[in-house]
Amino acid sequence: MTGTTRGDVTPRDVAAVVRAAFGPGRGPVRVDRLRGGSKKGVYRLTFDDASSVVLYSWAASENYWPARAGAPDAREDPFSDATGYGLFVAAHRALTDLGVRAPRVHLADNGGELFPADFAVVEDLPGETLDDLLDRDRDAAAGVVVRLGEMLTVLHGSRSPVLGKVAVVAAGDGVAPGDRTAEQVVLDRVARDLAEGAALDPRLAELREPLAEVAEELAGAVAPRAAYGLIHGELGPDHVLIDPQGRPVLIDIEGLMHFDVEWEHVFLRIRFGASYPALHRPGLDEDRLRLYRFAQHLSLVAGPLRILQGDFPDRAFMRGLVEEHLDRVREFLTPRGAG
Known part of the structure; x- marks a missing residue:
């Protein structure tokens, strides 16, 4: 090697x-x-x-x-x-x-x-991913999705008074809400994504200022919070394997963190689409959901633009993400998109 x-x-x-x-x-x-x-x-x-x-x-x-x-x-x-x-x-x-x-x-x-x-x-779990099973037979996948929802209830119910990746929190270096809130972390992420994305795509450069204003407005509506759940951080169906007993198995777990569970639910909704209702749970904060929906659509523009600067092989897929989520970001400049 x-x-x-x-x-x-x-x-x-x-x-x-x-x-x-x-x-x-x-x-x-x-x-x-x-x-x-x-x-x-x-x-x-x-x-x-x-x-x-x-x-x-x-x-x-x-x-x-x-x-x-x-x-x-x-x-x-x-x-x-x-x-x-x-x-x-x-x-x-x-x-x-x-x-x-x-x-x-x-x-x-x-x-x-x-x-x-x-x-x-x-x-090694050599069978198909949940993503593959959903594509092949959505009805057959329904039971796995329900079990995944039960798993997420356990995961999201593990609370912490500080936010951060689990390794950081375990080391005593997590961030307390009094120092930096989850919504402030997301606003900083939005600012980085806007700056980096605008440098790589003139369409995003043209929208940079009004989109920054949208982010500030959405964050301003969020009420304070003092504890965080445990989330996977990037839980699409491609990051779920299925064991021989039909149980979901989480992979690509390095991003596991204490954060707002609404962040996870926004990503789940994007990635699971029509299967998301089985994962939804009551009590989610609608203001946080709106802010995080905006931030994640923007991230799914800026992130692919960044990786396209290297030698990632599936370039058509990444370009498709840029176009899809740039459209979704633009929707937040209209009253419909803010909902």
């Missing part, structure tokens, strides 16, 4: 990892890169008995996202890059403590002796 080229992991590269995880009698006969993974490498290691595990590699070369000058770190902003060994380990521990299903970890290490990057070897 060179450490500079994506997708070049071989059985020889992971031989020491497999021995450490499963003993000297095991070794992979095949390594396949799995789709997805814009911030880490995801590989299936298959053994001679056809059993398999998954390797997560946090090598810097696996991250498609361009570096951002002046980007805040995780202690300052829960929306900092959701990638890294430490975030994964802390998130997995938090989910396990709550009884929320994530792939079981066989071995995780950041010492650099077994593999030239931080890594984790986890349970």
Whole structure:
């Protein structure tokens, strides 16, 4: 493994990892890169008995996202890059403590002796994602979506008086509402997205000032809050696997954070579409939902514009996101969009 080229992991590269995880009698006969993974490498290691595990590699070369000058770190902003060994380990521990299903970890290490990057070897769940099942048979997926809603009730019910990624909160570095509220964090994110997006797309540059005014108006309607739930942070159906018992299993968990559950529900509504009602829960704050809906549509313009500056392979998909969500952002400049 060179450490500079994506997708070049071989059985020889992971031989020491497999021995450490499963003993000297095991070794992979095949390594396949799995789709997805814009911030880490995801590989299936298959053994001679056809059993398999998954390797997560946090090598810097696996991250498609361009570096951002002046980007805040995780202690300052829960929306900092959701990638890294430490975030994964802390998130997995938090989910396990709550009884929320994530792939079981066989071995995780950041010492650099077994593999030239931080890594984790986890349970392989080779079936389809919930996204695939929804596309194939929405009725068959309905039960999994209901179970996911039950899982989210547990997750969102885990409260904290401070906000931040779980690794940050566990270290005592979370942000108290008196110092910086969730809506202030989102306003800062909007300002960054507007600045970066405007530099990359003249249409967003033209709308930058009126959109900033919309954000301030929406944030001004939000009432104070003193506690936060635990949210996945980017929970689309592509981040849900299904185990042999038909239970949902959360993946890409590094962004797990204490934050407003309304942020999660806005994302769920965008990503689950017609299946979202099974995930909806009463008691959500409508003012927060409006602010976060605006912020997430804007983020789904600015984020794809950023990743298109690098060598992300599925460029048509990212350009499609820009066009779709720029239209949704424009709606907030009309009375209909603010609702």
